[in-house]
Amino acid sequence: ATLLEGTLATSLPANPGVIVLADVATLSPGETADLLGWAEAGGTLLRFAGPQLAASDVSRDGEDPLLPVRLRSGGRSVGGAMSWGxxxxxxxxxxxxxxxxxxxxxxxxxxxxVMAQPDPTLADRVIAALSDGTPLVTRKRIGAGQVILFHVTANAEWSSLPLSGLFVQMLERLSITAAADTTLPADLAAATWQPDRVLTASGTLEPGDTLPGVSGTALLSEPLGPELRPGLYDGPDRRLARNAHDPERDLAPMVWPAGTRIEGMVRASETPLGGWLLALAMLLLLGDILASLALSGRLGPVRRAALLGTVAILTSYSPDTAWSQPGPEIAEELALAHVITGDRALDEIAHAALRGLGQTLFFRTSVEPDPPVGVDLERDELAFYPLLYWPITPDQPLPSAEAYARLNTYLRTGGMILFDTRDADIAGFGTGSPNGAMLRKLAAPLDIPPLEPVPEDHVLTRSFYLLQDFPGRHMGRTVWVEAAPPDAEQVEGMPFRNLNDGVTPVVIGGNDWASAWAVTENGSPLLPVGRGFAGERQRELALRFGVNLVMHVLTGNYKSDQVHVPALLDRLGQ
Structure with missing residues (x-):
């Protein structure tokens, strides 16, 4: 078997037998449609639960097409310190x-x-259960394929199953069922199979669209010959492969007679002649010059000696080294990016904001970012940018399904998006604001985990500066980040919980940080913030929030490590 690692966009074209999704709650409409088509054609979708799936609204009111059962909200915890049983x-x-x-x-x-809701079809879809009868693994048929859900995580966070040999055996059984050939002669007899690509006598594939079709019975049972050649055959709803040999036939290495010369498919190495030919051309040109000088009587003894010395020096150089060129340099610095909204004025402010934040990072930290970049979600690759600033406007167009697929991949692989509705002065979060309504539309297809207001012990409050508020051009607005795990515990005597896990994929607020960060090309503030000294203090806090944000993206939650507690307590004066 071949293991493919990548996004759905890169994996589905390879038509794998099994696709594994671990704690993926939300899929974009395009990803859902592609997975459904792949599963209906015979693929097996293997899903695992987790905190994000348990906290999401997926498959609550109605059954999700890519989940075998409806799920209850929140999941169930047993045997923990805060639970019974x-x-x-x-x-x-x-x-x-x-x-x-x-x-x-x-x-x-x-x-x-995660608990399944009691539906009439639940009993038929449970293929493994716990001792109390609740489902552990459920399965649903989708066309010729299936979707399977483990109601626990793929790691040992929720159970000890992944640490046991039973887990490996269960996955082996599922892979066997996914790879099993369910094709029966009775299913194929009524169809005519058209050759798509067939093998030649030399072992190469060639198009078979000019060959006549064959019956399904002949395709499975007739011996190979001129009328039935090995290759790929297309039917009404599937594709079959007819191999060049039977499963019962054993392949053995060829035994050659003594003295037989065996040559592999070795390609002779090329000999570069460009440098030698160029050197020869220079020598011929020099010889022509010498001949012209000699015929004109201008080649005296001194000049003759000088020219001969020049010829000796030129011929002593090796063309392989004389004409070598250094390779291109590869940029190693990171760059901050903002989403192009289509509003030219806003895009210019966002660009100036990241320029100002980059200058602050350059002067105050070891981060030296390249000039900021505006990204087009429909065309540009997002993986190069650790932080994506996305200002919200009420009339910006929704991204396409392909763009949402790239955004979900970006979030799942460590990227962060800072959503800024820029309306903290007129509206509460998500209510009473056109920008808030547009944010809900934009974020609906994204795989965003459960959110909560930034807690006092979140790493954003201390990743570089010690902060309590996160102002931009506006003050007093709640900032939302990924919610802490329910089992995050605070060690006695320590001021911070142990949140040393990962980076929040999204930060949502409306304080208009871009207006506070924005600077002109000469480094002067572009827009006013507040009044007088208080306004400049607010701008400084906004820049410090930006620095903390970038440091959080680049370093994760390492500040939650208890090793840093003594130094932090000393700075806090405790």
Missing amino acids: EPKTLAPFPEDSPFYGLDIPEDVTVNSQ
Whole structure:
């Protein structure tokens, strides 16, 4: 088997047998449609639960097409410090389950799970359950394929199942069912199969569209020959491969007679002649000059000696080294980016804002960003930019399905988007504002985890500067980040919880940070902030928030490590 790692956009064209999604709650409409088409053609979608899926609204009111059952909100926790009961063990696998016959270790327990809602089809879709009867693994057929959901995480966060050998055996059983050939002669007899690409006698593939079609029965059982050649055959709803040999036939290495010369497919190395030919041309030109000088009587003894010395020096150089050129330099600095909204004035402010933030980072930290970049979500690659500033306007167009797929990939692979509705002076978060309404539309197809206002112990408050507020051009607005895990605990005597996990993929606010960060090309503030000294203090705090944001993106939550607590307590005066 071949393991492919990448985004859905890059993996689906390879037509894999199984696609694994671990705690992915929201898919864009384009990704959903592509996955449905792939699954209906015979693919197996293997999904795992997690905190994001448990906290989302996916498959709540109606069954999601890419989930086997409807889910309850919030999930269930058993056996933890804040819950009743003991961790649950696994029930024996039923006879109609693909896991039937596997031995269940006694030490495999489940602490948390996402719960399925009781529907009429639930019993038929459960292929593994816990000792209390709640589903552990559910499955639903989609066309010729299937979607399977493990109601626990793919790691050991919710259960000890991934640490056991049973987990590997279960995945092996699922891979066997995904790769099983369910094609029956009765299913193929009524169809005519058209050759698409066939093998030649030399082992190369060539188009087969000029060959006549063959019946399904002949395709499966008839021997190969001029009328039935090995290759790929297209049917009404699927494609089949007819191999050049039968499964029962053993392939053995060829035994050659003694003295036979065996040559592999080795390509002879090229000999570069460009430098030598150029040197020869220079020598011929020099010889022509010498001949002209000699015929005209202008080549005296001294000049003759000087020219001969020049010829000796030129011929002593190797063309391979004399004409070598250094390779191109590769840029190693990061760049901050903003989304092009189509509003020219706003895009210019966003560009000037990231220029000002970049200058602040250059003078105050070890980060030396390149000039900012405006990105077009429909065309540009986002993976090069750790931070994406997205100002919201009420009339900006919604991205396409392909753009949403790239955005979801960007968020899932460590990128951060700073959404700025710029309306903190007139509206509360998400209400009473055209920008807030547009934000909800823009963010709906994105795979955004549950959010919460920035807590006092969040790493954004101390990733570089110690901050309590995050003003921009406006003050007093709640800033939202990814919610902390429910089991995040605070160690006694320590002021911060242990949140050493990852970077929040989104930060949402409306303080209009771009207007506070923006500077002209000579470094002067572009827009006013507040009045007098208080306004400049507010601008300074906005820049400090930007510095903290970039440092959080680049370093993660390392400041949550308890190693830094003594130094932080000393600075706090505690």
